[in-house]
Amino acid sequence: MSTAEILVEIALRFATLSLVAIGGINAILPEIHRVVVDVEGWMSSAEFAELFALAQLSPGPNAMIVALVGWKLAGVAGALVATLAACGPSSIACYIAWQWADRLRQSRVRAIVQRALAPIAIGLILASGYTLALGADRSPGAVALTVVATAALAFTRINPFWILLAAGVAGVAGLA
Amino acid sequence: MTSPIQPSTSPSLAAISRGTLFTSFLKMGLLGFGGVLPWARRVIVDERRWLDDREFAELIGLCQVLPGPNVVNLSVIIGSRSHGPLGSLIAVSGILFVPVGLMLVIATFYASVAHEPIARNAIAGASAAAAGLIIGTAVRLLLQTRPPVRGLLTGGAAFVAVGVLQWPLLWVIVVLIVLGVAAEWRASRAIEPKR
Numbered sequence: 235m236s237t238a239e240i241l242v243e244i245a246l247r248f249a250t251l252s253l254v255a256i257g258g259i260n261a262i263l264p265e266i267h268r269v270v271v272d273v274e275g276w277m278s279s280a281e282f283a284e285l286f287a288l289a290q291l292s293p294g295p296n297a298m299i300v301a302l303v304g305w306k307l308a309g310v311a312g313a314l315v316a317t318l319a320a321c322g323p324s325s326i327a328c329y330i331a332w333q334w335a336d337r338l339r340q341s342r343v344r345a346i347v348q349r350a351l352a353p354i355a356i357g358l359i360l361a362s363g364y365t366l367a368l369g370a371d372r373s374p375g376a377v378a379l380t381v382v383a384t385a386a387l388a389f390t391r392i393n394p395f396w397i398l399l400a401a402g403v404a405g406v407a408g409l410a
Numbered sequence: 411m412t413s414p415i416q417p418s419t420s421p422s423l424a425a426i427s428r429g430t431l432f433t434s435f436l437k438m439g440l441l442g443f444g445g446v447l448p449w450a451r452r453v454i455v456d457e458r459r460w461l462d463d464r465e466f467a468e469l470i471g472l473c474q475v476l477p478g479p480n481v482v483n484l485s486v487i488i489g490s491r492s493h494g495p496l497g498s499l500i501a502v503s504g505i506l507f508v509p510v511g512l513m514l515v516i517a518t519f520y521a522s523v524a525h526e527p528i529a530r531n532a533i534a535g536a537s538a539a540a541a542g543l544i545i546g547t548a549v550r551l552l553l554q555t556r557p558p559v560r561g562l563l564t565g566g567a568a569f570v571a572v573g574v575l576q577w578p579l580l581w582v583i584v585v586l587i588v589l590g591v592a593a594e595w596r597a598s599r600a601i602e603p604k605r
Binding site: 252253254255256257258259260261288289297298301302305310313314317321323324325327328329331332333335342345346347348349350351352353354355356357358359360361362363364365366367369370371372376377379380381382383384385386387388389391393394395397398400401402403404405406408409410 | 538
């Protein structure tokens with residue numbers, strides 16, 4: 235496949251997945267894996283796992299895994315196309331949904347829906363943090379770091395940057 | 411206090427300059443190691459005070475159940491509330507710009523750094539903390555919004571079903587939204603006077 239063909243393929247595949255990525259990119263991760271490894275044969279499963287580990291560690295939304303896949307396949311252009319394709323359609327859908335929600339004159343309905351959604355979202359966020367912790371906490375020290383970070387963010391105003399830095403230092407010191 | 415009436419454009423959000431919009435979301439993306447949400451909450455609620463914790467939690471509720479990354483959706487909506495479609499573009503660019511750029515830099519150099527024990531240990535520690543930051547953000551929102559029992563039940567169910575049991579995300583969300591809205595509607599009928 236030529237680069238142009240790969241870019242088009244990436245764009246089409248990721249754009250269609252974008253609209254069903256409910257709950258974030260993690261929801262479509264198995265499908266991305268299937269497409270990239272099984273269907274198109276663009277990379278091996280091991281290579282995909284390596285990209286995933288890298289994406290987990292780096293800044294930014296989970297969408298970064300798609301940037302990495304795009305980069306691996308077609309360099310910088312691939313990363314940009316992949317990110318735009320994965321985030322574009324869902325962002326447009328979100329924009330439209332918001333305009334519609336905004337126009338809901340019956341503010342009572344909207345208030346009800348929003349009050350119902352908030353705790354569900356909190357539960358889902360808790361779930362994603364928990365899943366990350368399961369993957370990252372490979373020692374009692376790591377568990378302790380997770381607990382301390384949780385408490386620091388929940389009960390204090392300490393800038394998370396320092397928490398991460400301190401945790402990195404603790405990791406080097408052998409705690410994690 | 412819950413305010414059921416929300417204006418279509420918040421005057422305070424419309425007052426944000428486009429430059430501030432971009433740099434604020436840039437900041438969120440820049441520092442979001444292992445997860446942007448804690449930073450988004452901190453910048454939007456604590457630093458800029460664009461929303462309070464309750465408004466943030468309700469907005470994130472919508473962002474979480476719509477397709478796409480929750481923080482990208484958040485930037486679309488806040489951007490749109492301050493400067494319409496252009497605002498959405500500005501905010502999304504801000505939040506994705508640095509992560510994508512940094513990602514490419516890291517990926518390029520990762521191979522040479524990956525085997526350094528110091529790098530691996532530091533990343534191991536930071537990853538553990540990053541998970542804690544996300545859990546902590548959820549806890550903080552929980553404490554600030556103080557959901558009633560019905561909210562605790564749906565939220566708890568979401569956590570157990572998705573986090574522990576790993577049931578299919580889409581079905582869990584659909585079922586919980588239906589149950590949650592039904593419970594919320596019943597509760598509102600019980601306390602509000604007949605119109």
